[in-house]
Amino acid sequence: MTQITRDVLSDKVEDHLLQAILSGRYPPGSRIVESRVARELGVSQAPVREALRDLEALGIVEITAFRGASVRSPSKAELLEAYGVRAELESYGARLALARLSDADLEPLQSLIDAMRRAATRGDTHEEALVDGEFHARLIEITGNRTLGRVWRYLVPVARTYITLAAPGVDAIAAADLHQPILDALRMRDPDLAVAAIRRHFEIAGSSFDAAFSESVGSATGSQGDGASVDGHPPMEPIAHVLARGGRGGAWHGRGGPSGEAGSRARDATGWKRDT
Amino acid sequence: MTQITRDVLSDKVEDHLLQAILSGRYPPGSRIVESRVARELGVSQAPVREALRDLEALGIVEITAFRGASVRSPSKAELLEAYGVRAELESYGARLALARLSDADLEPLQSLIDAMRRAATRGDTHEEALVDGEFHARLIEITGNRTLGRVWRYLVPVARTYITLAAPGVDAIAAADLHQPILDALRMRDPDLAVAAIRRHFEIAGSSFDAAFSESVGSATGSQGDGASVDGHPPMEPIAHVLARGGRGGAWHGRGGPSGEAGSRARDATGWKRDT
C-alpha cells in the first residue's frame, strides 16, 4: 500500500528514461536503443517502445522510423522561438487569470518567488529552475483554461528554462526578481501591467540566454555513441529540469482518463485537476 | 515505384483510423477496440496500438489505461477555449509574418480567400473549411517560426473549424469574408490592424459557433456500442476535416526524421519544409 500505483510498466519506464535523460546519462544527441534499455530494466521492448513514443510527444526525444530514438537537442534558435511563444501564451494567461484571480491565489505565488530567491541566493540553480517552472505553471493553472494549459505544457519541454538559469554568466537572483513585477501587477489587477511584466521577463530571459550560448545548445555532435558522456566537458547538465519535480515525472500529458485515477497524487504544478 | 512509401504499417493504420473517424464511422465518444481493428485490417495489435497512441497525441482520441481508446468529443467550452488560444497565436503570428512577408506571399493568400468564397457560394462547407485551414496555416508558415507552427498545429485538431462552418445557421460567405480584412492589413503592413482583424475573425467565429451549438458537440452519449452510427440522426458529420487534405492525412507531427524522406511529397499546408 506504500505505493499506490504499481501499474503500467510503460509509465515507469518513461519515468526512468526521463530521469536518465535529465541526469545527463543520455546527453542530447545520443541514441537510446530499445533493446538495451529493455534488458537493463528487465522488461520487454514493448513498454520501452511506448515510453519512447510518449517522450517523443513531449518533445524530449526524436524518433525516426527504423532508426530509433535519440535525445533531442534543440537549436538555440528554437529555444528563442519557444520563449517568444511562451511570452504570448502567458500574457494571454495573465489576462485570463485576472478574471478569476482570488486573493488566496496570491500568497502561494509570492511564496514561490521567495523560494526562487532563496534558491538563487544559495546558488541552487536547479531548484530555482524548478520553482520557476512551478510559478509559471501556477499562473496558467489559475486561468482555468485547459486548452491553454495543454499547449503551454506542450511547449515547456522545449523552453527549458533550466538551461537558461544554469548558463554561466546569468544573474540568478535578477532572474528571480523578474517575477516580482508580474505578481505585483496581478495584485493590482492591472492586466496591461501584468502583460508588460511578463513580456519583459521573457525578453530579458531570452536575451541573456542568447548571450550565454553559442549556436547549438546540447553537444549535438550527431550520431555519438550511446550511453556514456561524450569526451570533452561533461555534457552541460542538459535539458529542462523544469520537468520531473521530485521522483515522479510522468502523468504529464493527460493520459489518465476522465474518471478518477490512482497514482500521481501529488501531481506537479502543471497538471490540472481534471474536472472543472 | 508508383507509391514511394509502402512502409511503416502503423502509419497506414493511423491513416485508416483517421479517415474512419473523419468519415463518421467512429462517431465522437465511440470506442475503438484494438483487437477488432487489428482483425479488420489483418494486422496484429501492435501497429494499431501505436496508431492510437499517435492519434492521442494529435488530440483525436482519448486513451485510458486498461480501458482503451475512444474518439474524443470536445465540449463546447473546450472549443471556445481553443478559439481564444488560436486567436492569440495567430495574432502573434501576424506580427512575425509581417517582418518577413514578401509581396509574393500575398497572391496565394488572396487566392485562398477567393476559393473560400467560391466554396461558400456553392454551399460546399467542407471544401471551405479545408481552404480556411490552409489560409491560417499559410499565415503561420510565413512566420518561419517552427515552434509556433508546432504548437499551432497541436491546437488545430481541437479547434475544428469545420464544425463551425458546418453548423447550420452560420453564414458561410460572411465567414469567408472575415479573412479579407486580415489580408488587407497584411498588404498595408499594419500589424495592429492585422491583429485586430484576426481577433475579430475569431471573435465572430467563436460567438456564431457558440450560438449554433448546445452543450456537447459530438453525440457523446457515453459508452455507445462501437462501429455503427448511433440511432437517431446521422452523427452530425463529426470532427475537423481541416485535417486530412486529400487521401493522405498522416505525416503531421514530425515523425519523419530530419533527413530527406519519401512520402507525403505534397505535404499539406501545415507542414514545414524541414530545413530553415
Place this chain on the structure above:
DNA sequence: CGGCGGTGGATTATCGATAATCGCGAGTGG
C-alpha cells in the same frame, strides 16, 4: 427490496520471437 462481494467475459498491457530495414564496410570492376 437494496447493497455487496464474487465471477466471467472482454479488452488491454506485456512478453518473447521473428521479419523487415538500415548503415556501413568489404570487395569488385572500371
Place this chain on the structure above:
DNA sequence: CCACTCGCGATTATCGATAATCCACCGCCG
C-alpha cells in the same frame, strides 16, 4: 583511385500468445 554493389551486424517493426486488469452481471445476505 573511385564509384558502385552486395552482404553483414545491429536495431526497429510486427507478430502471436499470455498475463493483468476492468466492467457488468448475478446471486446472496441483510
